[in-house]
Amino acid sequence: MSETVIEAKGLTKRYGRAKAVDSVTFSVGAGEIFGLLGPNGAGKTTTILMLLGLTDISAGTARVFGHDPMREPLAVKRRVGYLPDTVGFYDNLTAADNLHYTARLMGMDLKTRGQKIAAALARVGLSEVANKKVGTFSRGMRQRLGLAEIVMKDARVAILDEPTNGLDPQASIELLELIRSLKTQGVSILLSSHLLDRVQTVCDRVALFNAGRIVLMGTVAELGRQVLGGGFAVEVEAMGGAGIAGRLSALPGVRSVEEPAAGRWRIACDRDLRGEAAAEVVAAGGRLNQLSLDQPSLETIYTRYFQGEGVRHAA
Amino acid sequence: MRREGSPWQGLGVVTLKELSDHFTSARMRVLEWLVVLVALAAVYGAIQQIRDVTAEDPFLFLRLFTTAREPLPSFVSFLSFLVPLMAIGLGFDAVNGEHSRRTLSRILSQPIYRDALLFGKFLAALGTLSVSLIALWLLVIGLGLITLGVPPGGEEMARAFIFLLVTIAYAGVWLALAMLFSVVFRSAATAALVTLGIWLFLTVIWPALAPAIAQAVVPPDNQEALLVTAQMLTRLSPSTLFGECVLALLNPTTRTLGPVYLSQLQGAVMGAPLPLWDSVMVAWPQIVGLIAATILLFVGGYVAFQRQEVRA
Numbered sequence A: 001m002s003e004t005v006i007e008a009k010g011l012t013k014r015y016g017r018a019k020a021v022d023s024v025t026f027s028v029g030a031g032e033i034f035g036l037l038g039p040n041g042a043g044k045t046t047t048i049l050m051l052l053g054l055t056d057i058s059a060g061t062a063r064v065f066g067h068d069p070m071r072e073p074l075a076v077k078r079r080v081g082y083l084p085d086t087v088g089f090y091d092n093l094t095a096a097d098n099l100h101y102t103a104r105l106m107g108m109d110l111k112t113r114g115q116k117i118a119a120a121l122a123r124v125g126l127s128e129v130a131n132k133k134v135g136t137f138s139r140g141m142r143q144r145l146g147l148a149e150i151v152m153k154d155a156r157v158a159i160l161d162e163p164t165n166g167l168d169p170q171a172s173i174e175l176l177e178l179i180r181s182l183k184t185q186g187v188s189i190l191l192s193s194h195l196l197d198r199v200q201t202v203c204d205r206v207a208l209f210n211a212g213r214i215v216l217m218g219t220v221a222e223l224g225r226q227v228l229g230g231g232f233a234v235e236v237e238a239m240g241g242a243g244i245a246g247r248l249s250a251l252p253g254v255r256s257v258e259e260p261a262a263g264r265w266r267i268a269c270d271r272d273l274r275g276e277a278a279a280e281v282v283a284a285g286g287r288l289n290q291l292s293l294d295q296p297s298l299e300t301i302y303t304r305y306f307q308g309e310g311v312r313h314a315a
Numbered sequence B: 001m002r003r004e005g006s007p008w009q010g011l012g013v014v015t016l017k018e019l020s021d022h023f024t025s026a027r028m029r030v031l032e033w034l035v036v037l038v039a040l041a042a043v044y045g046a047i048q049q050i051r052d053v054t055a056e057d058p059f060l061f062l063r064l065f066t067t068a069r070e071p072l073p074s075f076v077s078f079l080s081f082l083v084p085l086m087a088i089g090l091g092f093d094a095v096n097g098e099h100s101r102r103t104l105s106r107i108l109s110q111p112i113y114r115d116a117l118l119f120g121k122f123l124a125a126l127g128t129l130s131v132s133l134i135a136l137w138l139l140v141i142g143l144g145l146i147t148l149g150v151p152p153g154g155e156e157m158a159r160a161f162i163f164l165l166v167t168i169a170y171a172g173v174w175l176a177l178a179m180l181f182s183v184v185f186r187s188a189a190t191a192a193l194v195t196l197g198i199w200l201f202l203t204v205i206w207p208a209l210a211p212a213i214a215q216a217v218v219p220p221d222n223q224e225a226l227l228v229t230a231q232m233l234t235r236l237s238p239s240t241l242f243g244e245c246v247l248a249l250l251n252p253t254t255r256t257l258g259p260v261y262l263s264q265l266q267g268a269v270m271g272a273p274l275p276l277w278d279s280v281m282v283a284w285p286q287i288v289g290l291i292a293a294t295i296l297l298f299v300g301g302y303v304a305f306q307r308q309e310v311r312a
């Protein structure tokens, strides 16, 4: 990883005696999508607010492009685009006018504004409704308008708090696609979400939060190896055939076979056993309908990690 | 701690946006109607009375502002309760409104200081109030010209103009108070209620309560101290200060606003009007008091806003 864009060291936030964020340390590299993931109330939003200087830091340091958000807020805010959790706009103004206002706050002149706003709205697919009042916009359109603001700003890093929250699956897939396309333009992205599985596909690296602390950090594959002990998961769907489960379990390298539904098997194994599994199904006289290799799911990693913790504590 | 960049960056942008919001809002429509109705009612009432009573008065025009005719109050009494209502109406949701629209954190993540947002909102609301008050003032003077048929003298106009400025300062106090509570309370309804409560207390209850408090703390044999204390206490209310300013400015025979001492009466012809500048000096402490209260309340709101967590 070349350059560090965001750096948090021992970042802590106290509310009275309770610690909402407890000594969090992480860094986001240039051009990376970094996910702050964890259940509601884990401290993700509070961490983001401290990075932006929107709340005081109780202890530790935060640096954005080397600037301290408390002492040099303007330097930080010039380079960072922020999409708050459930972003709001002025409902009585049009989408374009809302962006004009923020663009003027950024100090853009009229000509640049016109061009950038049109381009940004086109980018997020809102050109058609540029002159409609935001009051009529759906949740997904508001989120996209928020992204348009970040695009317009030419932000070097985008901080997105729960960007897919409250969106239907289609809208959230589209939004994640937009986020990915931001990355291809060299924007570094820090995003938070409590929907682990939904965002795991876009994140290069993730930090899993629990009760104000980062419990796990790394790429999804690394975390999978670390918590699930490596290994692969192969899913088989077949019709007919007898004793398939038994045949699959007998394969060398198989650790376990589950049957979550009739005609579906999930094999945990040491290597990619798709070929062998297909052969066994056919040999048992079944018809193979589907065969897939699963990435470990973050949800599973998270849950499994805490089961492990529980056992350790109990012991 | 030195901060980089100007604290006023974005001030003009915020002020213009807020001004345009105010001028297109439904509240402004209400204000405009109030202005017209108040001007008509006040002039109508005053004209009748002035025609009946005052034949020869060097300050005939100023009577337009101060004369009441039952059951209508005079123009200045109209103003003394209309102005706080207008100011509170424009200020009570200044900051918490941005919060509930969830726009605050988006705006504050732009490269501006919070100073610019708060001060811009204050300037825009004060500008809106000033425009309404100037319109009202012009309307009353215009109606006066038509109905009285005599033009006002230069000194009368000067007094009326200073009175207008004082009214704007009076509006500033209530605006700053409303904005302070719009920072402190997350709910706009709570902020409005608390501000209105304080206004009622200071305007209606406090003038009655102050003498009672004075009696409780000052030994009863010292009449003078009692009077002075009571008066000092009532002056904690901006409404009292405004009333005293009005008295000094629009009633040129007013020589003093405190208890009268013999020394002040020496050489004075009772009933003779003071020159303009002397009248302003009589009201000067009150005028400064109004401006100082505005600044103090604004700074209070500013301090509260600086340290506030902005969670969308």
Ligand SMILES: Nc1ncnc2c1ncn2[C@@H]1O[C@H](COP(=O)(O)OP(=O)(O)O)[C@@H](O)[C@H]1O
Pocket: A015, A019, A020, A038, A039, A040, A041, A042, A043, A044, A045, A046, A047
């Ligand atoms: N103003 C506050 N006062 C006290 N506790 C707070 C305050 N704001 C947030 N918290 C607590 O801080 C914790 C972290 O909240 P948050 O960062 O919003 O979580 P997340 O974004 O991960 O859902 C929560 O337990 C919440 O109750």
Ligand SMILES: [Mg+2]
Pocket: A041, A044, A045, A046, A085, A161, A162
């Ligand atoms: Mg959150």
